Amino acid sequence: MPQKELDLFKAFRNPEHMKALAKLIKQESKTKIRLMEVCGGHTHTIMKYGIPQILPDTIEFVHGPGCPVCIMPKERIDHAYVLSQQPDVIMVTLGDMIKVPGSHGSLQDARSKGADVRFVYSPLDTLKIAKDNPEKKVIFFAIGFETTTPMTAALIDQVIKHDLKNIFFHINHVTVPEVMEVLLQSEECLIDAFIGPSHVSVITGSKIYDQFPKKYHKPVVVTGFEPIDVMEGILMIVRQVNEKRADLENQYKRSVSYEGNIVAQDLINKYFDQRELFKWRGLGNIPKSGLKLKDEFSYLDAEKIYDKVLPKEEINDHKLCICGDILKGVAKPTDCKVFGKACKPSSPIGSCMVSSEGACAAYYKYGGVL
Amino acid sequence: MKLITLAHGNGGEENNELIEGIFYKYLKNDYLKKSEDASLIEGGKLAFTTDSFTISPLFFSGGDIGKLSVCGTCNDLAMMGAKPKYVTLAMIIEEGFEVSVLDEIVKSIKKELEICGAVVVAGDTKVVPRGSVDRLFINTSGVGVMQLEGISASNLAVGDAIVVSRDIGTHGAAIYANREGIDITSTLKSDCASLWPMVEALKDARIKPKEMRDATRGGLAAVLNEWAKASNICIEIDEEKIPVCSEVKGICELLGFEPSALANEGTFVLALDPNDVDEAIKVLKTFSQNKMCSCIGKVTDEYTKKVVLSSEWGTKRFLDMPTGELLPRIC
Numbered sequence: 285m286p287q288k289e290l291d292l293f294k295a296f297r298n299p300e301h302m303k304a305l306a307k308l309i310k311q312e313s314k315t316k317i318r319l320m321e322v323c324g325g326h327t328h329t330i331m332k333y334g335i336p337q338i339l340p341d342t343i344e345f346v347h348g349p350g351c352p353v354c355i356m357p358k359e360r361i362d363h364a365y366v367l368s369q370q371p372d373v374i375m376v377t378l379g380d381m382i383k384v385p386g387s388h389g390s391l392q393d394a395r396s397k398g399a400d401v402r403f404v405y406s407p408l409d410t411l412k413i414a415k416d417n418p419e420k421k422v423i424f425f426a427i428g429f430e431t432t433t434p435m436t437a438a439l440i441d442q443v444i445k446h447d448l449k450n451i452f453f454h455i456n457h458v459t460v461p462e463v464m465e466v467l468l469q470s471e472e473c474l475i476d477a478f479i480g481p482s483h484v485s486v487i488t489g490s491k492i493y494d495q496f497p498k499k500y501h502k503p504v505v506v507t508g509f510e511p512i513d514v515m516e517g518i519l520m521i522v523r524q525v526n527e528k529r530a531d532l533e534n535q536y537k538r539s540v541s542y543e544g545n546i547v548a549q550d551l552i553n554k555y556f557d558q559r560e561l562f563k564w565r566g567l568g569n570i571p572k573s574g575l576k577l578k579d580e581f582s583y584l585d586a587e588k589i590y591d592k593v594l595p596k597e598e599i600n601d602h603k604l605c606i607c608g609d610i611l612k613g614v615a616k617p618t619d620c621k622v623f624g625k626a627c628k629p630s631s632p633i634g635s636c637m638v639s640s641e642g643a644c645a646a647y648y649k650y651g652g653v654l
Numbered sequence: 655m656k657l658i659t660l661a662h663g664n665g666g667e668e669n670n671e672l673i674e675g676i677f678y679k680y681l682k683n684d685y686l687k688k689s690e691d692a693s694l695i696e697g698g699k700l701a702f703t704t705d706s707f708t709i710s711p712l713f714f715s716g717g718d719i720g721k722l723s724v725c726g727t728c729n730d731l732a733m734m735g736a737k738p739k740y741v742t743l744a745m746i747i748e749e750g751f752e753v754s755v756l757d758e759i760v761k762s763i764k765k766e767l768e769i770c771g772a773v774v775v776a777g778d779t780k781v782v783p784r785g786s787v788d789r790l791f792i793n794t795s796g797v798g799v800m801q802l803e804g805i806s807a808s809n810l811a812v813g814d815a816i817v818v819s820r821d822i823g824t825h826g827a828a829i830y831a832n833r834e835g836i837d838i839t840s841t842l843k844s845d846c847a848s849l850w851p852m853v854e855a856l857k858d859a860r861i862k863p864k865e866m867r868d869a870t871r872g873g874l875a876a877v878l879n880e881w882a883k884a885s886n887i888c889i890e891i892d893e894e895k896i897p898v899c900s901e902v903k904g905i906c907e908l909l910g911f912e913p914s915a916l917a918n919e920g921t922f923v924l925a926l927d928p929n930d931v932d933e934a935i936k937v938l939k940t941f942s943q944n945k946m947c948s949c950i951g952k953v954t955d956e957y958t959k960k961v962v963l964s965s966e967w968g969t970k971r972f973l974d975m976p977t978g979e980l981l982p983r984i985c
Contacts (some may be wrong), residue, residue: 383981
């Protein structure tokens with residue numbers, strides 16, 4: 285393909301470098317390492333670029349719970365569905381959230397039945413929707429890890445500054461370190477080391493992973509999303525294991541610092557408090573793993589305003605679904621009885637099949653027999 | 655499948671479920687069974703097809719709904735090796751639609767028909783109350799006269815080469831970048847174009863493609879998967895050889911899309927005897943938009959009914975039929 289202009293991708297997908305890194309990993313890797321890539325973005329890279337095919341058998345991936353769409357429990361999606369049915373409501377959310385099925389269906393289904401459901405690429409686009417529809421109540425269904433939380437905070441900031449009366453929030457933001465800790469504390473846990481998330485760490489800084497090497501003696505390497513990044517991150521972990529070290533290292537230095545984006549962190553802290561519990565699809569309740577609006581902003585909180593109509597019952601995960609085991613690393617998507625049969629990206633049963641970043645969806649799309 | 659969702663119109667898996675589950679249930683016959691871009695009628699002398707068009711915005715970079723409604727139908731005929739000749743034009747217009755805009759659109763239709771060498775032989779207009787359609791929907795049907803024989807999706811055999819006429823995904827990426835809520839500034843133009851002149855040039859150079867298909871909804875990925883199934887073969891593609899311009903690449907990286915799943919409106923894929931490849935590429939490159947025309951892979955029997963992508967570092971993966979509504983990934 286002719287090169288016309290600066291190519292921002294090619295260097296991070298250079299075949300010679302990929303092969304050289306694969307060779308080094310093969311030469312140096314001696315003991316079995318079960319690596320958890322926490323983030324769905326990494327799962328996507330690993331499967332899309334066929335990375336397991338060029339690694340030695342000593343490296344085994346455990347696909348982590350870092351896909352914000354996948355881990356959203358049905359209870360929360362049902363909230364979104366019910367809110368979309370309320371009079372004069374416009375439901376706004378991010379991208380592929382609208383296809384996740386709850387017990388009544390997905391927001392996409394709600395839309396096909398007449399609800400006004402829209403997706404935005406940037407949460408700030410919600411301002412325009414609210415301005416164009418002054419007679420409507422615009423509810424932003426906020427989801428995502430630390431990566432997207434600052435964007436929701438920025439939207440809240442604008443709503444308060446401009447005293448906008450018709451934007452409300454349903455907050456479902458979750459945080460990474462708490463779920464990593466829960467996985468490590470589980471008895472069946474088989475994780476030896478972590479590939480730390482890229483975008484989350486840009487916001488939080490690598491400091492949020494300090495405890496894992498210190499307290500649990502597990503290496504953590506914060507790694508970028510490109511295939512070269514992932515290969516280099518794996519090599520850094522192999523070297524730590526060989527040298528019997530457990531350190532926090534940063535492969536993704538071009539974007540991630542130890543302290544992170546302080547402005548974004550301040551904005552998050554200004555508007556959000558930790559929830560006592562947040563339920564993760566496939567993993568259950570995890571203490572302090574979710575965020576909520578601070579009490580002083582409860583006049584913006586759709587969860588409080590619509591409290592009377594929102595369902596409260598617990599919903600159990602599907603009996604045949606083994607997403608919880610997949611997320612703990614004790615099973616692979618292909619171990620699941622319904623994988624690729626009853627459970628497909630077009631009709632997902634479990635959390636890991638829901639978004640293209642989920643482990644099962646990535647296996648379905650890219651994996652199979654190859 | 656209780657309600658129709660947008661995913662049912664995506665040209666991918668859900669779309670096929672709808673066709674199999676509802677339309678084929680009642681209407682399947684020898685013509686439809688072949689699942690070609692157009693059906694051959696009158697003993698194979700004529701090709702016949704239809705297509706409907708709804709797009710927002712009506713005018714986009716590189717085209718408009720009028721040009722699209724001619725290209726879409728005429729390209730389906732061209733892909734069967736038929737020269738587009740007669741076209742019908744039906745319009746469903748929302749009340750309140752500006753006559754000057756309609757004038758622009760019909761002018762654009764005329765211009766594109768001249769490129770294809772076809773004429774409108776019948777038409778229909780319906781005006782519906784506000785809110786019943788999104789401004790303007792167009793349906794066109796077309797009849798073409800067969801010029802190249804034996805083109806079929808079930809023709810592919812081991813050893814055949816796969817060629818794509820130009821860089822892929824520009825229509826899908828340009829439309830997505832233009833849509834409300836996606837704040838991307840781009841100079842990208844849709845590839846919207848009539849393909850008959852290119853097919854005619856291939857014919858004049860005595861090249862006989864075994865199969866051709868324009869990669870519209872569902873993109874390159876859908877075409878290759880349909881061929882692999884129809885011919886019961888495996889298509890192996892070298893990923894780095896798929897031509898993608900850097901703007902489309904960038905938009906895909908930002909939104910989490912695959913260029914191979916994006917729609918095209920003037921890009922086609924050919925299956926050829928490997929001996930014809932160099933000449934075919936030479937002919938196609940005489941059209942200015944086809945500078946990136948390239949051979950991207952070949953037909954094998956390794957994994958039948960599957961499309962396999964190979965990376966430059968020796969890994970392989972399946973390229974699946976696109977599924978679902980195209981939605982940006984969250985992070």
